Amino acid sequence: MNATVPDAYHELISLYLRQWSVLRSRLKRQTGSHELAEDALQETWLRLSRMKGGPIDIRDQHAFILRVASNIAIDLARRENRHGGRCISDEAVLAAIEDACPSPERVVIDRDQLRLLVLALSQLPARPRRALLMNRCDGLTHREIAARLGVSESMVARYLVQALRHCRDHFRDQH
Known part of the structure; x- marks a missing residue:
């Protein structure tokens, strides 16, 4: 068909x-x-x-x-x-245009935390404060700190424990 x-x-x-x-x-x-x-x-x-x-x-x-x-x-x-x-x-x-700078709120919070840390460090005796700063800021080992401070490594460990406890307690009391 x-x-x-x-x-x-x-x-x-x-x-x-x-x-x-x-x-x-x-x-x-x-x-x-x-x-x-x-x-x-x-x-x-x-x-x-x-x-x-x-x-x-x-x-x-x-x-x-x-x-x-x-x-x-x-x-x-x-x-x-x-x-x-x-x-x-x-x-x-959004990720491409996201501002890498911290928000104003974050800046205020961080500045407040830094102020509290500076206050806590200023209340520490000189050697524990120096030991903590050398360890946390300069990245030095216990042995290197002991050599610079003229103390034993076990004393450096005690300084660090003392400094960290003091800072912890100081932050806890502020909040």
């Missing part, structure tokens, strides 16, 4: 409409996206509608519709992937 052009076109469109929900499910599985499947369906409809008035000699209309829709879905997914690779997420934009 050799259908005329308008009859073949109407059969093709009719088949597309009958198979629309099955085609949508298949495209959704293929693309992994409901939106891409919908876009592919719409583009398939447009391509099929452009065939009106032209010669239509399609042996298997169902396979033809599937192939057209599948090719469109593949193209859309590729375009989406290329575009997605160039797009920057909102989180990335």
Whole structure:
């Protein structure tokens, strides 16, 4: 049976409409996206509608519709992937423009903590204070501190314990 052009076109469109929900499910599985499947369906409809008035000699209309829709879905997914690779997420934009400087609140809190530390250190005897500063600020070992202060390593350990306890208690009393 050799259908005329308008009859073949109407059969093709009719088949597309009958198979629309099955085609949508298949495209959704293929693309992994409901939106891409919908876009592919719409583009398939447009391509099929452009065939009106032209010669239509399609042996298997169902396979033809599937192939057209599948090719469109593949193209859309590729375009989406290329575009997605160039797009920057909102989180990335915010991270890029994030100010590395501390907030005014953080500055006030840190200054207050520093003031408390300076006060606590000023209340320490000279040797425990020097031992703590050499250890924590200069990164010196117990042996190096002992050599500089002219005391034993065990005495350096006692100085550090004394200084750290004093600072801990001072901060605890202030808060």
